[in-house]
Amino acid sequence: MPAPTLHSPRLTLRPHVMEDLEQLCDLFETDRARHMGGPIPRKAAWRWIASEVGMWDLMGHGAWGIETKDGTFLGQIGIFQPPHFPEREIGWTLLDHAEGKGYATEAATLALHWAWDQGFETLVSYIAPDNDRSIALATRLGAARDDAAPLPAGETTADTVVYRHAPDTDGAPEAYA
Template sequence: MPAPVLHTPRLTLRPHVLSDMAPFWEFFRSDRAEYVDAPQNESHFWYGFASEVGSWDLMGHGGWAVDTKGGDFVGQVAITRPPHFPETEIGWLFFESAEGKGYASEAATAALHWAWAQGFETLVSYIHPKNARSIALAERLGAVMDSAAALPNGETSKETVVYRHAPDTDGAPEAYA
């Protein structure tokens, strides 16, 4: 099953295509990747990218490429659970050209609404404690820090904090009942 296409007023979340790889590789080689688990080489990058795509067939969720309505590829939002994650995560990665435009919030909100419609009861975001922008986004989305949540295998609280998303805090209809 490929990723479903989701639309927001300014964005389209779509399945990844091979041409998405080059901008991702540039991102991972830049300072913007300081707080993410960047691949060590192009082989590891290929495996990670392919897992974002293949997770849709294996697990029913995975990564979406995010395009503006004008067709510019600006980043990714993903709902994933690789083997070393104790819970399913929503994560995001946006390119410098998308900074400060609200695209990450808009795309993540669309992905969260999709997740709640699919029956997910909670999602987490694993974030480096120094990644202030990602923490701010998680909080804007209504997530709260969950210091009791399990961390990904091999990670410590110096490397990762957990923010918990739930339908009633992320703008799902229950929030307005």
């Protein structure tokens, strides 16, 4: 199953293209990837991102590229569950030039609506405790901290906090009826 293309007033979520992976690998090699275990060497980052793209065929969900209506690539959002994740996660990363403009909220809202339409009952976001921007986004989306949620294999509460998203708090279509 290829990634579906989703639209909002300013953004398109679409299947990744090779140029996206190159830009994301550039990002992962920097300190901006510190909340994801980085900086991450290019070879490892490429494999990681490619696996998130491949999840669409294997699992029916995965990574989308985020771009503006004029085609400017902004970053990635996706629904992931690699083998070491106990639950499906919605996660995001933006390139430096895209931060602070509301793009992450808009892209996450699109992805969450898609998930709820697919019948997902819950998603989590695994976030580094010092990643204030991602915690703020999860909270803005309606997610609540869930200290009882299982953590990814090998991680502790010093590494990861869990925020839980649910259709009734994250803007399910019924909320707008």
